[in-house]
Amino acid sequence: MNKTEFQAMKGSVSMRLDEKGVFKRLEDEMASMATRIPSLEKKTRLVMKRCGVYGIEKGDDSGPAFTACLSTNTMFKGGEKLFFDEVLTNDGDGFDPYTGEFTVPVSGKYMISVTIRAQFHKQVSAEIICNDKIVGKIMAGYGAIDKATSSMTVAVEARRYDVIYVKQMAGKVGEYHGNGCTTFSCSLFD
CATH class of the missing domain: 1.20.5 (Single alpha-helices involved in coiled-coils or other helix-helix interfaces)
Structure with a gap:
């Protein structure tokens, strides 16, 4: 070389x-x-x-929504907020299981659905609240009725940062059946 x-x-x-x-x-x-x-x-x-922008990463425009339920039988005092400790879905992260409150992340029309079930031979009565205003009342159970269940759905016009929750009616104690039988859901529909 x-x-x-x-x-x-x-x-x-x-x-x-x-x-x-x-x-x-x-x-x-x-x-x-x-x-x-x-x-x-x-x-x-x-x-x-x-x-308040939703749906982009999933390719849809479904917006915020959640469903939560009581995992165990729970007693709530009159006027006390119901804490739904088992969160099934929480798109938009607006629901806080520690406060029982849904904070509206984007203004619009929301569908709120609540199902309550009384413990054996008990009565429960709850109120659906939006910004400290009652938008619905629901009751289940009386006397000899075993595991009485009741549901209610309401539509509300809500603004960003409005707070939606469910509370036991004042003056009454509510013994709610858990195991997923008492639920709270909310979703943006328009």
Whole structure:
């Protein structure tokens, strides 16, 4: 091998080593992006939630909705909010099981549905509240009726940050049947 051939081979090897460096740098940048993309997606979802934009990531425009229920038999005092501890769905994250409240994330018409079931031979009576205004009353059970159940659905015009919840009627104690038999749902429909 003469000097010219050696220089040509050396240049070719050097060029390949430089290409490996470029490829390594590109590979490192791609790995960095792969870790940053989920973080950006999470931040985008938070911004969408704060702005009241829904359905984009799922390809629909269904909006906020939730369904929650009582997992165990529970007694509530008169005027006390019902805490629905088992959340089945919470699209838009508007329902808080620790307060029993649904905070409206975007203005519109909402369908509210409540089903209550009294414990054995008991009576329960609840009120559906939107911004401290009663929008519905529901009762179940009386005397010898075993596991009496009642349901009510109401539609309300709600504005962003309005609060919707269910409470036991004042002056009465309510012994509610759990196991998913007492439920609270709400969804944006227009």
